[in-house]
Amino acid sequence: QVLLVQSGAEVKEPGASVKVSCKASGYTFTSNILHWVRQAPGQGPELMGAINPGGGGTTYAEKFRGRVTMTRDTDTRTVYMELTSLTSQDTAVYYCARRASSYWALDVWGQGTTVIVSS
Amino acid sequence: EIMLTQSPGTVSLSPGERATLSCRASQSVSNSYLAWYQQKPGQAPRLLIYDASSRAAGIPDRFSGSGSGTDFKLTISRLEPEDSAVYYCQQYGGSPGFIFGPGTKVEIK
DSSP: OOEEEEOOOEEEOTTOOEEEEEEEESSOGGGSOEEEEEEOTTSOOEEEEEEOTTTOOEEEOGGGTTTEEEEEETTTTEEEEEEOSOOGGGOEEEEEEEEOSSSSSEEEEOOOEEEEEOO | OOOEEEEOSEEEEOTTOOEEEEEEESSOOGGGOEEEEEEOTTSOOEEEEETTTEEOTTOOTTEEEEEETTEEEEEESSOOGGGOEEEEEEEEOSSSOEEEOOOEEEEEO
């Protein structure tokens, strides 16, 4: 069974950083691109970027460039998303999602990690 | 950058009725790289349709997708109570890849 299991909820103060993890199982970790998508309360999903677990290459949405870093650990089959300089606008549920092997869509999603930014 | 619009914003129908959801792109979508997702409260999105008309694994055949170019539709042929959710279309293209529409909420009376 293909699973993506994310780390738990976080509460951060404005200006802080958050690092969310996503552990993959049930498939060849290096075979699929992993994306990070966030969803603010009452809003639609928003793509933040993607990482290729095979070579570690990343691509970030323009909106997040300079504030987001995506990394991976092939030994533990885990990808990470770190977002810095948090503001209240970053309060959202953060998802990792796997790009399907043979078509352009996100076929497996993590359960989501709630990040609340509040003083 | 391609923008997606979805209509209607909310639709309220009875069980057994047909729902037709629309997704319109501001530019032609390459190779029909258009997907549909279902999201229920407190859950992650679930892939329903990819490549505009192919059902994802395990998706009931009452869900179908159609369209090409800039106009796409998701049809739920016989609504069931568990179909109450928000439905998003998503297009692949450009960097960093995926763009989502604003969603259509389906309410079951």
